[in-house]
Amino acid sequence: MNRIHVGDVVRLLVSWFLSFLALLLTAELLPGFTFTSWLPLLVAAAVTGLVGMIVRPILVQVAATIGWIAVAIATIFGQALVMQLALTVVPGATFRHLWTAVAAAWIAAAFGTLLAWIVSAGTDDSFAATLLRTRPAKVADPEIDGVLFVQLDGVSFPVMQWVLQSGSMPTLRRWVDSGSHGVHEWTVQMPCTTPASQQAILQGHASGVPAFRWYDRELARVLVANRPDDAAIIESRASTGLGLLADDGVSISNLFTGDAPKAAMTMSRLEVSRGSRRTRVVFARFLLRPDGLSRSVSRTIAEAVRERFQAKRQHRQDMHPRVHRSWTFAGLRAFTNGLLRDLNTAVVAEEMMRGAKSIYVNYVDYDEVAHHAGGTRLESLIALTGLDNVLSVLERVAAGAARKYHIVLLSDHGHSTGEPFASRYGTSLSELCTELTHAPSTSLEDNVEGWGRVDSVIEDLGGGGTSGVQKAAARRMDRKLAPEESAPDVEFVVVGSGNLGLVFVPEPERLTLEELDRRWPALVSGLATHPGVGFVSVMSEGGPVAIGGAGRRHLATGVVEGEDPLVPFGDHAPAMLLSLTQMAQCPDILVNSAIDAGTQEVAAFEPLVGCHGGLGGWQDRGFVLAPPELFHPDHQIVGGDELHLHLIGILESLGHRKNLARSTP
Numbered sequence: 001m002n003r004i005h006v007g008d009v010v011r012l013l014v015s016w017f018l019s020f021l022a023l024l025l026t027a028e029l030l031p032g033f034t035f036t037s038w039l040p041l042l043v044a045a046a047v048t049g050l051v052g053m054i055v056r057p058i059l060v061q062v063a064a065t066i067g068w069i070a071v072a073i074a075t076i077f078g079q080a081l082v083m084q085l086a087l088t089v090v091p092g093a094t095f096r097h098l099w100t101a102v103a104a105a106w107i108a109a110a111f112g113t114l115l116a117w118i119v120s121a122g123t124d125d126s127f128a129a130t131l132l133r134t135r136p137a138k139v140a141d142p143e144i145d146g147v148l149f150v151q152l153d154g155v156s157f158p159v160m161q162w163v164l165q166s167g168s169m170p171t172l173r174r175w176v177d178s179g180s181h182g183v184h185e186w187t188v189q190m191p192c193t194t195p196a197s198q199q200a201i202l203q204g205h206a207s208g209v210p211a212f213r214w215y216d217r218e219l220a221r222v223l224v225a226n227r228p229d230d231a232a233i234i235e236s237r238a239s240t241g242l243g244l245l246a247d248d249g250v251s252i253s254n255l256f257t258g259d260a261p262k263a264a265m266t267m268s269r270l271e272v273s274r275g276s277r278r279t280r281v282v283f284a285r286f287l288l289r290p291d292g293l294s295r296s297v298s299r300t301i302a303e304a305v306r307e308r309f310q311a312k313r314q315h316r317q318d319m320h321p322r323v324h325r326s327w328t329f330a331g332l333r334a335f336t337n338g339l340l341r342d343l344n345t346a347v348v349a350e351e352m353m354r355g356a357k358s359i360y361v362n363y364v365d366y367d368e369v370a371h372h373a374g375g376t377r378l379e380s381l382i383a384l385t386g387l388d389n390v391l392s393v394l395e396r397v398a399a400g401a402a403r404k405y406h407i408v409l410l411s412d413h414g415h416s417t418g419e420p421f422a423s424r425y426g427t428s429l430s431e432l433c434t435e436l437t438h439a440p441s442t443s444l445e446d447n448v449e450g451w452g453r454v455d456s457v458i459e460d461l462g463g464g465g466t467s468g469v470q471k472a473a474a475r476r477m478d479r480k481l482a483p484e485e486s487a488p489d490v491e492f493v494v495v496g497s498g499n500l501g502l503v504f505v506p507e508p509e510r511l512t513l514e515e516l517d518r519r520w521p522a523l524v525s526g527l528a529t530h531p532g533v534g535f536v537s538v539m540s541e542g543g544p545v546a547i548g549g550a551g552r553r554h555l556a557t558g559v560v561e562g563e564d565p566l567v568p569f570g571d572h573a574p575a576m577l578l579s580l581t582q583m584a585q586c587p588d589i590l591v592n593s594a595i596d597a598g599t600q601e602v603a604a605f606e607p608l609v610g611c612h613g614g615l616g617g618w619q620d621r622g623f624v625l626a627p628p629e630l631f632h633p634d635h636q637i638v639g640g641d642e643l644h645l646h647l648i649g650i651l652e653s654l655g656h657r658k659n660l661a662r663s664t665p
Helices: 006-029 038-066 068-088 098-119 125-131 157-166 170-178 194-203 228-238 267-273 277-287 290-316 327-354 365-373 378-399 421-425 429-437 449-461 468-477 513-519 523-528 573-581 640-653
Strands: 033-035 093-095 146-152 182-187 213-216 221-224 249-252 262-264 358-363 405-410 441-444 492-497 500-504 533-540 543-547 551-554 560-562 589-593 621-626
Touching: 125 327, 146 327, 146 378, 146 640, 157 170, 157 182, 157 378, 157 621, 170 378, 170 621, 194 228, 194 358, 194 640, 213 492, 213 500, 221 228, 228 267, 249 327, 290 327, 290 378, 327 358, 327 365, 327 378, 365 378, 378 405, 405 640, 429 441, 429 492, 429 500, 429 523, 513 523, 513 533, 523 533, 523 543, 523 589, 533 573, 543 573, 573 589, 621 640
Parallel strands: 146 358, 146 405, 249 262, 249 358, 441 492
Antiparallel strands: 033 093, 182 621, 213 221, 405 621, 492 500, 500 589, 533 543, 533 589, 543 551, 551 560
16 A cells, blocks of 8 residues: 655645645736635645646547647647636636636746746756656566666767766766666677667667668668658568567667567657557646646757857857757757657656566767767767756656666767868768769768657657658658669769768669779779778679778788778778678768878768767767676677677566567567
8 A cells, every 4th residue: 555655745735835826926917817815826726736637637548549739739728728627616716718728827837837946946856756646557577677778879988988987977977886887888880870770789780771871772762761661661671570679678769669569759660650649648648737848848948049059159169170050950959858858758757657678768869969069069968967867867767667677878879070071171972973973963961860850759649641840851851763863864872971971873783893993983093092081992893892092901801902091990990891891782882081090080971060870989989887787798899789689688687588489470
């Protein structure tokens, strides 16, 4: 039997009093809100809470059943309905008409949030308390501990060491100091991108994914990993049914499911369901609370204002390197670091209270900022402090969840920094290819990563159809090649993926070095000798080869002619590049930017300061922070496929996956 604690009573009384003050301030501001004395408002504050407990769950279920439009309507009018119903039973306080009730609901919510923030000194305690209001379910196997995998997108091992040493992530520092967690480095496979890493970590291998987007010879079009249709195709090629989350797991805000039975805001699953009712339930439940709505709106607006201030500060201080940070990016950042962060946390909490055995969630806050500001810049590190607050909330949720949970943190890749290739050398990679060959090309060198994150939420909240936001995102990402665009009209498809460039000849078969030299004699040599290029990699008749300005390395044999172009990129570079170059989906020419020996800066083929995809810098230095009794590798892990095996080992050590092989065809 649950006991009522003194703290619960105190929080209830404080909440009641703050609601009363918010109503009193609202009544003073709105001429259409009349009351005879303060006593009816005190009673109305209590009755509003009671009515809300009855009405909100009904609104949540109705809105979740209909779709995102109903969620939006309920968000705007739900609290007004609650207040209107409450005041009908309280004499001495009335609204003149419905729109007064709507205005009163929003103003009271804003006042309530401000007062609650003042009382709680700006902490996330109230958010955690809201998430803990859900009653934990009774699970059939409480003796089996659960695992919460939290991916901090784009955080390199050196950056994680940095924030732990500085104390700017106090929750993680406390875990490490107490010995409950240890931090390890792992070497990310090439390409160092979220699609390749997540496929390897969740599905067991990275094969078939040469970049974030690429020309697919089988489909004769470009695949973009953060488009639902394309993500579903990519996962269907990789899935064995035995992914990381196959045993009662949940995938949240990822590209792929890891064969999880349940998924929310996961790209590869959106095409199947065109909307998750569970996501809509959690979203509606959170936003229909006045404190939840005001929290998300206020934090989202604050993030947009913060971005504009930081962008202007970079320009004012003449920071270098830097890129133009538009209002569009400000909106995307506000979404990922405001609303999406809260929604992810609410869905994770819901699943922990349900007792899911394993959960994998991706927080993209740092990655979104680092792309435009730089991975070691102050605003990027501040984003990690915000994520530390999220981890503190999840730690408290885990303490009251349906089963015991172990929290494992990891990153999918790191970030390298540098001035973009086009701004540094005055030409894009596509333009350089055209200059060397005098042949037309199609260029995909704009950054599209952030739009996919918006799309995942819009689609998962939608019950069908396509929203205006989705169409806008699709216009940016949908770069299919029409049949008439095949050679000779379009002879090259040039794709940027961080500081890794991919040059495709859109033909059914990949061309060898000899064929490339025969058709375009200046192309490969011109790329290899460009000052902004570290090396190019192609498939020759004698096998894969990396070519630099002063020499080449035969990747299969290790034979070097002249100077080895891979020396500046580390001892692991040859093996990484060999694996990628041998991939059937590899482009005709891989182009990796040069690296500055002093600053370790690279040059992205997209308009980004912080990038990942190729070799050079910290982009291939990931981290894992996990309980030492569950995760204790005796050597540095190389590649997401090897990390996948270690994470599977964690689950199996806790009693997961025992019947998985028998139940999976």
